[in-house]
Amino acid sequence: MSVASVEHVPDVLDGRAGFCLRGEWGHLSAVLGGGHICQLVKRSHPELNPLWRPQWQTIDPERFSPDSDEGRFGAPPDGRLLAGIAGHSLSFDYFGPPSKEEMAAGLSTHGEAPAVRWQIFREFKEGRPGVEYGAELPVAHIDFRRTLRIDPEHPVVYCEEKARNLGRADHPISWTEHVTIGPPFLACDATFVYMPATQAKVNPASYSDAMMITPDADFMWPQAPLECGGFHDLRTTPDGCYLRYTAQLLDPSRVIGFTAIANPSAGLLLVYVFLRRDFPWVGNWEERFYLKTAPWGGKTFCRGIEFSSTPLAVPKRQTISQGPLFNESTYRWLPALSEATVRYMTLLVDIPADFEGVEDVSVEVARIIIREAGNGKAYSIPADGSFLTGETAGLR
Numbered sequence: 001m002s003v004a005s006v007e008h009v010p011d012v013l014d015g016r017a018g019f020c021l022r023g024e025w026g027h028l029s030a031v032l033g034g035g036h037i038c039q040l041v042k043r044s045h046p047e048l049n050p051l052w053r054p055q056w057q058t059i060d061p062e063r064f065s066p067d068s069d070e071g072r073f074g075a076p077p078d079g080r081l082l083a084g085i086a087g088h089s090l091s092f093d094y095f096g097p098p099s100k101e102e103m104a105a106g107l108s109t110h111g112e113a114p115a116v117r118w119q120i121f122r123e124f125k126e127g128r129p130g131v132e133y134g135a136e137l138p139v140a141h142i143d144f145r146r147t148l149r150i151d152p153e154h155p156v157v158y159c160e161e162k163a164r165n166l167g168r169a170d171h172p173i174s175w176t177e178h179v180t181i182g183p184p185f186l187a188c189d190a191t192f193v194y195m196p197a198t199q200a201k202v203n204p205a206s207y208s209d210a211m212m213i214t215p216d217a218d219f220m221w222p223q224a225p226l227e228c229g230g231f232h233d234l235r236t237t238p239d240g241c242y243l244r245y246t247a248q249l250l251d252p253s254r255v256i257g258f259t260a261i262a263n264p265s266a267g268l269l270l271v272y273v274f275l276r277r278d279f280p281w282v283g284n285w286e287e288r289f290y291l292k293t294a295p296w297g298g299k300t301f302c303r304g305i306e307f308s309s310t311p312l313a314v315p316k317r318q319t320i321s322q323g324p325l326f327n328e329s330t331y332r333w334l335p336a337l338s339e340a341t342v343r344y345m346t347l348l349v350d351i352p353a354d355f356e357g358v359e360d361v362s363v364e365v366a367r368i369i370i371r372e373a374g375n376g377k378a379y380s381i382p383a384d385g386s387f388l389t390g391e392t393a394g395l396r
Helices: 064-072 079-084 100-104 316-321
Strands: 008-011 016-025 024-030 039-042 086-089 119-124 131-137 142-150 158-163 172-173 176-181 192-194 196-204 218-220 223-225 231-233 242-250 256-263 268-275 281-288 300-308 332-334 339-350 356-363 367-372 377-380
Touching: 008 039, 016 131, 016 142, 024 100, 024 142, 039 086, 039 300, 064 079, 064 332, 172 176, 172 316, 192 316, 218 223, 256 356, 268 356, 268 367, 339 367, 339 377
Parallel strands: none
Antiparallel strands: 008 016, 016 024, 024 039, 086 176, 119 131, 131 142, 142 158, 158 339, 172 332, 176 300, 192 256, 196 218, 196 242, 223 231, 242 281, 256 268, 268 339, 281 300, 356 367, 367 377
16 A cells, blocks of 8 residues: 655644644644644544544634634633644643733743744655654744654654754753643543653642642642542543643653553553653643633543643743752753753554553563553564664663
């Protein structure tokens, strides 16, 4: 079968331009407005895109006007972000809302990266087909590039991101891969989340009056304390109306970090694999029919599993001034006239209906090993493990 490797697509999502990378296993698509990866589809599950598709009609963020679009997408600072958001979004160079002064100056939630138009700089036709795309962030004075390449035969995506400081001063940054899943992959009592987390923290009560778990509590993943007593297992997806956020610290003894989201009823597992030193935190954000303002309208069911340099979505000044959390840094530095690079891999794996969960993920030279909880069954996915580690030995 002949499959086009790289396609320019005028209508990836809601009439928005982007690109599609196709392999024998399926495809990945992204929009240029905000750079969001909005489709990740395996040929064995052609109707099952795990990435969230907002129920509202999105537009490219650079088209957003507070004067004419606030009614559809909400007021600043969220409106511009929500106008164009989808699937796997990037929060950069801060994670959370701007300060009131920054908002007055025109900045929006989660940084400039999801609020500007990206462009394609290079295409790769041979070997692993892919693109290098990105944008210059004028306020942060950072040039950001993302290179996405796919294995032609196996459901593995290789991502390298580079941030180059164009300024002559060191720059504190947050770097968050804001991965958000949605229905039908996200389903109550059917979708489960796994990660090698240890200590965790709940957002303060001001975040939501429908968290059900105890605000501002410290706990050990995955058992979050309930306000009414007892605990809630955050690996599960309960029914109900709620909005909550928890920040999880990944095990400091590990080299490899991962997030794994499974829907055994649908037969699919979504896995992200990365270096723990790059992304020591994972944010767990859950919205189920709670937010009533535009554009949510009380109709949204989605869940963000966001691997990050930063635990909590707060203004940058607070991120820096609050200091470490659980003895782990909450941001990183991008030195003057310097470049930083992160890499991660995305995998789609077929699983049986009786799949018992993910015990561990390890990286080897030529494969990723996913070990099932309970029975110890191993799923071996052919992949270039050295892309992440540069090592020849297996790592976890």
